[in-house]
Amino acid sequence: MSETPLLSLRGLRKSFATQDALNGLDLDVYKGEFLTLLGPSGCGKTTTLRIIAGLETPTAGEVYLEGQNITSLPPEKRAVNTVFQNYALFPHMTVASNIGYGLCMRKVPKEEVKERVENMLHLVQLEGYGKRMPSQLSGGQRQRVAIARSAVLEPKLLLLDEPLGALDLQLRRQMQAELKKMQQQLGITFIYITHDQEEALNMSDRIALMRSGRFVQLDTPHNLYEHPATAFAATFIGETNLLEGRVTGIKGDDVMLDLDGISVPARTQDWVVPGQKLCLCVRAERLHYARKVPDSTCLQGTFIGSHYAGSDRTATIELRNGQTLLSRHTTEQEESVQPGETVCVWWDMETASLVRDDREGV
Amino acid sequence: MKKNSPLAIVYITAVMLMLYLPILVVVLFSFNANTTRTAVMNFTGFSLHWYQGLFDATSGYGTQLLASVEVAFWSVLAASVLGTLGAVGMLRRPLRKSLAGRAASGALSLGEQLAMLPMMIPELILGIAFMSLFTFLKLPFGKMTLILSHITFCVPYILITVKSRLSTLDPALNEAARDLGASPLKAFFTITLPLAAPAILSGSLLAFAMSMDDFVISFFVTGAETTTLPLKVYSSVKVGVTPQVNALCTVMLGAAFLLVGLGQLISAASERRQAQTKGA
Amino acid sequence: MQSEKNRTQLAALPMSLWALLFVGMSLLYIIGLSLLSRGEGFTSQGPLSLDNYARLGSPVYVKSLLLSMRLAGLTTLICLFMGYPFAYFIAKTRPRVRTWLLILLIAPFWTNALIRIYGWKILFYANGPLNTLLMRLGLIQRPLKLLYTEMSVLVGMVYAMIPFFVLPVYSSVERIDWTMVEASRDLGASPLKAFLTVTVPMTAPGMVAGLVLTFIPSIGLFFISDLLGGSNTMLWGNLIHNELLKSHDMPFAATLSVVLLLLTGLIILLYRRMGGKAENMFF
Numbered sequence: 001m002s003e004t005p006l007l008s009l010r011g012l013r014k015s016f017a018t019q020d021a022l023n024g025l026d027l028d029v030y031k032g033e034f035l036t037l038l039g040p041s042g043c044g045k046t047t048t049l050r051i052i053a054g055l056e057t058p059t060a061g062e063v064y065l066e067g068q069n070i071t072s073l074p075p076e077k078r079a080v081n082t083v084f085q086n087y088a089l090f091p092h093m094t095v096a097s098n099i100g101y102g103l104c105m106r107k108v109p110k111e112e113v114k115e116r117v118e119n120m121l122h123l124v125q126l127e128g129y130g131k132r133m134p135s136q137l138s139g140g141q142r143q144r145v146a147i148a149r150s151a152v153l154e155p156k157l158l159l160l161d162e163p164l165g166a167l168d169l170q171l172r173r174q175m176q177a178e179l180k181k182m183q184q185q186l187g188i189t190f191i192y193i194t195h196d197q198e199e200a201l202n203m204s205d206r207i208a209l210m211r212s213g214r215f216v217q218l219d220t221p222h223n224l225y226e227h228p229a230t231a232f233a234a235t236f237i238g239e240t241n242l243l244e245g246r247v248t249g250i251k252g253d254d255v256m257l258d259l260d261g262i263s264v265p266a267r268t269q270d271w272v273v274p275g276q277k278l279c280l281c282v283r284a285e286r287l288h289y290a291r292k293v294p295d296s297t298c299l300q301g302t303f304i305g306s307h308y309a310g311s312d313r314t315a316t317i318e319l320r321n322g323q324t325l326l327s328r329h330t331t332e333q334e335e336s337v338q339p340g341e342t343v344c345v346w347w348d349m350e351t352a353s354l355v356r357d358d359r360e361g362v
Numbered sequence: 363m364k365k366n367s368p369l370a371i372v373y374i375t376a377v378m379l380m381l382y383l384p385i386l387v388v389v390l391f392s393f394n395a396n397t398t399r400t401a402v403m404n405f406t407g408f409s410l411h412w413y414q415g416l417f418d419a420t421s422g423y424g425t426q427l428l429a430s431v432e433v434a435f436w437s438v439l440a441a442s443v444l445g446t447l448g449a450v451g452m453l454r455r456p457l458r459k460s461l462a463g464r465a466a467s468g469a470l471s472l473g474e475q476l477a478m479l480p481m482m483i484p485e486l487i488l489g490i491a492f493m494s495l496f497t498f499l500k501l502p503f504g505k506m507t508l509i510l511s512h513i514t515f516c517v518p519y520i521l522i523t524v525k526s527r528l529s530t531l532d533p534a535l536n537e538a539a540r541d542l543g544a545s546p547l548k549a550f551f552t553i554t555l556p557l558a559a560p561a562i563l564s565g566s567l568l569a570f571a572m573s574m575d576d577f578v579i580s581f582f583v584t585g586a587e588t589t590t591l592p593l594k595v596y597s598s599v600k601v602g603v604t605p606q607v608n609a610l611c612t613v614m615l616g617a618a619f620l621l622v623g624l625g626q627l628i629s630a631a632s633e634r635r636q637a638q639t640k641g642a
Numbered sequence: 643m644q645s646e647k648n649r650t651q652l653a654a655l656p657m658s659l660w661a662l663l664f665v666g667m668s669l670l671y672i673i674g675l676s677l678l679s680r681g682e683g684f685t686s687q688g689p690l691s692l693d694n695y696a697r698l699g700s701p702v703y704v705k706s707l708l709l710s711m712r713l714a715g716l717t718t719l720i721c722l723f724m725g726y727p728f729a730y731f732i733a734k735t736r737p738r739v740r741t742w743l744l745i746l747l748i749a750p751f752w753t754n755a756l757i758r759i760y761g762w763k764i765l766f767y768a769n770g771p772l773n774t775l776l777m778r779l780g781l782i783q784r785p786l787k788l789l790y791t792e793m794s795v796l797v798g799m800v801y802a803m804i805p806f807f808v809l810p811v812y813s814s815v816e817r818i819d820w821t822m823v824e825a826s827r828d829l830g831a832s833p834l835k836a837f838l839t840v841t842v843p844m845t846a847p848g849m850v851a852g853l854v855l856t857f858i859p860s861i862g863l864f865f866i867s868d869l870l871g872g873s874n875t876m877l878w879g880n881l882i883h884n885e886l887l888k889s890h891d892m893p894f895a896a897t898l899s900v901v902l903l904l905l906t907g908l909i910i911l912l913y914r915r916m917g918g919k920a921e922n923m924f925f
Contacts, residue, residue: 055537075540082541088534092556101552102542153542370731377728377804378746384761384801385750387771391764404769444657451654470651473658476665483906484862486879490899491668494675494892514664517657546650575754577865582886592754599760599869611757618753622745 004067006031006189007052007157012061014047014213021047023213024061029157029191034183036192038200039210040236045193046085048210049159052191053082065156076105081150083160087142089134095145096121096130102153120148123185140171147179151186160192164199176202197237201225209233216358230358231279239284239314241325244357247276255354260321262299269354279357284328286351289317291337292344299345301325303337317345385615392608412609423594423610430591433505433580434573437512442566444513445520446558448477450550452521453528474521481518488515489582496583503585511583512576516569520562527561527632528554560632567625571618669903675896686893694897703881707901710878713792714860717799721807721856724800726849729808730841733815744812747805759798759869766794766870790872798866803859807852814848815841847917854913858906878902 005028012025021044029035037045050056052063054075062071070078081102089098096117103113121127124144134142143163150158163179164172180203183190194200200207201221209216209224217229228234231242245257245264255268257280266280292298299319306315315327325345337343395409417424452474480488492511501507535557539549577592584593598607676694681687697703732743750758765772766788773785788794818841826836864879878898885895
């Protein structure tokens with residue numbers, strides 16, 4: 001992408017009285033994108049969003065919107081709007097007044113406000129709800145009003161802080177699809193916060209995975225899942241087995257790892273050096289096992305048991321060094337292994353990736 | 363949760379009767395037909411005699427009632443502005459790092475403590491303190507000094523009701539307004555103020571009642587020309603032979619029940635609104 | 643937004659300045675005044691001395707202080723034993739009835755306090771309703787002396803103060819999580835034991851606030867003893883009142899007020915130490 005980014009964060013830092021919330025963030029967001037900030041609670045994603053909105057001042061660093069430095073601009077002067085976590089609908093105003101609030105602040109003529117509010121109500125499928133009070137709406141409806149209230153201002157960037165967090169699972173799934181559709185209809189760039197990995201994978205064009213005020217990895221959902229950069233990225237998303245090992249040798253694209261006495265090949269990464277301690281990440285659904293005659297070249301473990309979860313079944317295997325591995329496979333592929341039996345585990349070399357071990361010092 | 367036993371009902375009734383016994387006596391005697399010197403003790407029959415000319419400017423309580431209402435009105439008006447602004451300013455105190463910031467924050471916190479003090483210390487002390495201060499400042503005693511001191515003891519009632527209301531408001535509401543393009547002042551007038559209005563009103567009603575009823579402080583800070591209703595009542599009951607105060611009390615009780623009823627309606631409405639806020 | 647939050651704080655400035663002047667300064671001023679001596683008319687003059695405080699040792703003042711403390715203490719105690727069950731029972735009635743009981747409790751507040759006390763005066767007159775009733779019933783032969791006794795002052799004080807005790811206790815009882823009481827019953831406590839070990843400690847904050855709210859005004863009251871006690875009951879408040887209006891001795895009146903202020907400060911300090919909040923004192 002060669003165009004200028006819509007939003008750029010440069011060296012963003014924020015420290016609160018007792019701790020640092022952000023430790024130097026750099027980010028470019030492009031027009032029309034659906035970017036998700038994903039991370040555990042307290043990782044700094046809400047702080048980042050609030051700085052972009054202008055509700056918080058960074059300790060250091062700058063925020064650029066279309067190349068213009070807006071770091072010290074107050075929130076009301078930014079072409080950026082926010083959908084708050086609990087919607088923050090004004091309880092003393094009707095739905096229509098809520099949606100029209102921003103337009104009134106911009107001194108848009110009354111007639112035009114009315115028309116644009118009506119259009120917005122239509123877009124979020126809440127025609128006829130204009131005269132209701134927010135308290136008379138369901139959770140999903142409030143959520144739509146909150147989006148309509150921000151979207152009616154046609155912001156360059158819409159910030160959404162866990163907008164589906166307060167809804168139950170079924171409504172969440174439905175709203176995910178609607179939100180994505182709405183984003184495409186409106187053509188507005190979204191920065192979306194969630195701690196739900198599934199939501200992030202489903203909706204985003206790109207995901208910025210955060211931890212302790214830093215970006216761990218910024219990539220497409222596919223790359224994030226298939227090629228996690230670190231052990232944290234690997235464990236935060238999906239069900240993952242991490243095998244600790246040491247690099248014994250590098251041969252071209254391949255590398256030899258010593259995993260608890262067994263030599264295992266893997267695809268190398270540019271940062272790997274001989275002798276290095278690192279992790280091999282194997283997704284649970286890519287890990288296979290079978291009853292097998294003992295063989296010095298395969299990783300052996302004891303079959304502990306498996307549990308049933310509808311369409312699939314997850315087996316637990318304990319390695320000799322005490323580490324447990326998970327293997328998920330569809331119910332039809334089931335092997336009749338009895339608990340206590342010795343099994344061999346293996347995986348396709350292409351599906352495993354080497355990751356830095358960053359699990360310490362979280 | 364267990365229901366109350368019959369004993370509890372008897373107990374509640376007994377205490378309530380005690381609370382209303384002197385009031386009932388006053389109401390009864392306000393209709394006393396006895397106009398002789400024993401009018402305050404012997405009930406001889408029903409009459410509306412004592413209600414005649416009750417609010418007459420010369421023989422009744424009209425002038426004093428007007429003075430009380432005037433003092434209460436201006437005091438509550440000023441106190442509601444001071445108290446509401448105070449509550450807004452006190453609500454979120456950010457952590458200060460600089461020395462100057464800490465000093466400013468400390469001064470404000472001292473200000474708040476002092477503003478709350480009139481609710482906690484005996485009125486007598488306040489009365490004397492105001493009186494000495496006004497003497498020192500050479501302010502002429504009268505309506506002005508009454509209003510100044512009434513403002514001071516009205517502020518805590520408004521401060522505390524408004525502050526507790528504001529603390530239940532989601533701070534995101536204000537942020538949302540700003541995010542949608544409202545300046546800080548606009549956000550205050552379109553969001554914070556309307557949402558705090560019921561609390562400001564109920565605090566003001568309470569303060570109004572306190573001001574109307576204040577005797578101790580007014581006693582010390584009033585001048586020769588200004589007499590408020592409670593002051594006049596005091597001089598009447600001190601002498602003890604003016605059954606007209608009975609009629610006055612009955613009228614005030616009626617007005618009080620009216621006001622309490624109104625207050626109840628307002629607080630019920632604000633509760634409903636609060637429930638809505640929570641729901642949203 | 644940080645600097646903006648600081649600007650929001652400025653909204654509290656007018657109130658703070660007001661309180662600084664009219665509360666802070668005026669209280670400091672009477673402390674200063676207490677160190678001066680009486681001048682012509684309502685004036686005061688130097689030099690600074692502790693003479694006024696030395697006068698406090700005289701029996702008149704010691705006796706009055708003891709009487710004030712005793713009456714305030716008795717008032718508070720009676721309010722506790724009468725008011726606690728009252729508040730407790732109110733909190734346990736049905737919500738609709740409860741609202742009305744609360745309105746009934748608060749309504750007298752809105753009428754003039756003096757007139758309410760005056761009602762007692764009517765009742766207590768030698769040939770007033772109470773004596774007449776007792777004589778008609780044949781319980782007494784001659785009218786009892788009810789008015790202008792310590793007893794009548796005490797009745798008036800309890801009457802004036804009890805709502806201040808009931809309201810904070812009521813709100814703390816109302817907030818009790820009754821499942822805790824049920825849990826203690828389930829764990830084998832008798833109703834009385836459950837009340838003493840669970841309900842009472844949980845309502846302690848309201849109770850302490852109520853005690854403070856009752857005791858502090860009680861020691862400063864002067865019009866109740868004025869109306870119901872006549873000249874027989876010289877409470878600390880009456881002394882201050884007299885010094886000011888009869889002797890025109892502002893500095894000494896200030897000295898007496900400073901004693902009351904210190905006493906109040908001590909109680910509030912004690913209350914804060916126990917973790918009490920100012921907000922608790924206001925139902």
